[in-house]
Amino acid sequence: MQRSGWKRLMAVTLGSSMGLMAPTGGALAIESCVASLKQQAISSGVRPEIAERMLKGASFDEKVIRFSTSQPEYKTEIWDYMAFLVDAERIKDGNKNLKKHRNTLSAIEKRYGVNRHVVLAVWGIESDYGQFKGDFYTPHALANLVCAGKRRQKYFRGELIKTLQIASRGDVPVSDFQGSWAGAFGQTQFMPSTYNSLAVDFDGDGRKDLVNSVPDALASTANFLKNAGWRDSRPWGYEVKVPSGYSGPSGLKKRAALSTWGQRGFKKIGGGNLSGKTEAALIRPAGANGPAFLVTRNFNALRSYNASTSYGLAIALLSELVSGGEPFVTPWPTSNPGLSRAQRLELQKLLNKNGFDVGEADGKVGPATRAGIRKAEAKYGMPVTGRPSWNVYNALGGK
Ligand code: CA
Secondary structure (H helix, E strand, C coil): CCHHHHHHHHHHHHCCCCCCCCCCCHHHHHHHHHHHHHHHHHHCCCCHHHHHHHHCCCCCCHHHHHHHHCCCCCCCCHHHHHHHHCCHHHHHHHHHHHHHCHHHHHHHHHHHCCCHHHHHHHHHHHHCCCCCCCCEEHHHHHHHHHHCCCCCHHHHHHHHHHHHHHHHCCCCCHHHCEECCCCCECCCCECHHHHHHHCCCCCCCCCCCCCCCHHHHHHHHHHHHHHCCCCCCCCCEEEEECCCCCCCCCCCCCCEEHHHHHHCCCEECCCCCCCCCCEEEEECCCCCCCCEEEECHHHHHHHHHCCCHHHHHHHHHHHHHHCCCCCCCCCCCCCCCECCHHHHHHHHHHHHHCCCCCCCCCCCCCHHHHHHHHHHHHHCCCCCCCCCEHHHHHHCCCC
């Protein structure tokens, strides 16, 4: 444990009624905080044996605290983000799951009025269709955020109690709370408070199990999107051609009817006129030289799942591609595009093969891989960025 982490931990504990406790180590400090959380959970109706089991062994986790406080080391370019999240593998797996869960998705679409391809895309991006649920046991991660975190402790305390209540009611098994450092869990990564207001039991077994039941997870996601304003009567938006020299309204807050955008000289990229009263806003996430989109309130519903334009576009694009639609036409404004997951894995193998040791190739680009990339970039006389880019991949022999 790092010294700064230890000091922070002690400060939190000493701030409570245990001011005279001897500083015998971080483990003891978090244990006493966890013990008081356990009592609070029990007073909030959590069965004692459930509180005991879920908080047992909760110890200081430097990684949770680091994730909760640090800014990302690298700003991810939107073309890296999109290449990684919307790759051929995720489209193929999406098509497979579309067939496999056809009946469920059809029933969900009917009940909630949310297009099946959109629900499927959220599932694909959030957990790779249930294959990846997160690296953390969320009760322990949340306990760390409360006991050793620096911000929003009250919020995380509430999320922890709700997590224990969900298990105590028997909705999700105690051992199945795998998720994010922030406490989101299940196949479509719900925070416990979101779970409480919007999760549904769609397979009718009496439990809202967003971890083990695909129908429950997908219906809950549809319910979330419906609640956030998704309506199947309108599209998420369109890729558009911006009239040359355009300097009029832009940005998510400047809405106008599609017909107004048509009058301003905008055209759908795929052909067809912009008409009708549906309101839309112009976004150009990579600036004036990249693709442009007119997005409706459905796009805002996607963004409410994760407040980022890149995220919204990844869901929108994946939903188009799994429904047989076309990719975006305007290229991202870069001569050095991003890599798919398969290419990232291959990049690591190529780095190892060429003597830039990055450890075991697992497709995840972490500090070791970035260091290897920087060495390769330096050797090949390229700008040294540490970015998993097409140019360094290609220089190493990747195709
Ligand atoms: Ca159920």
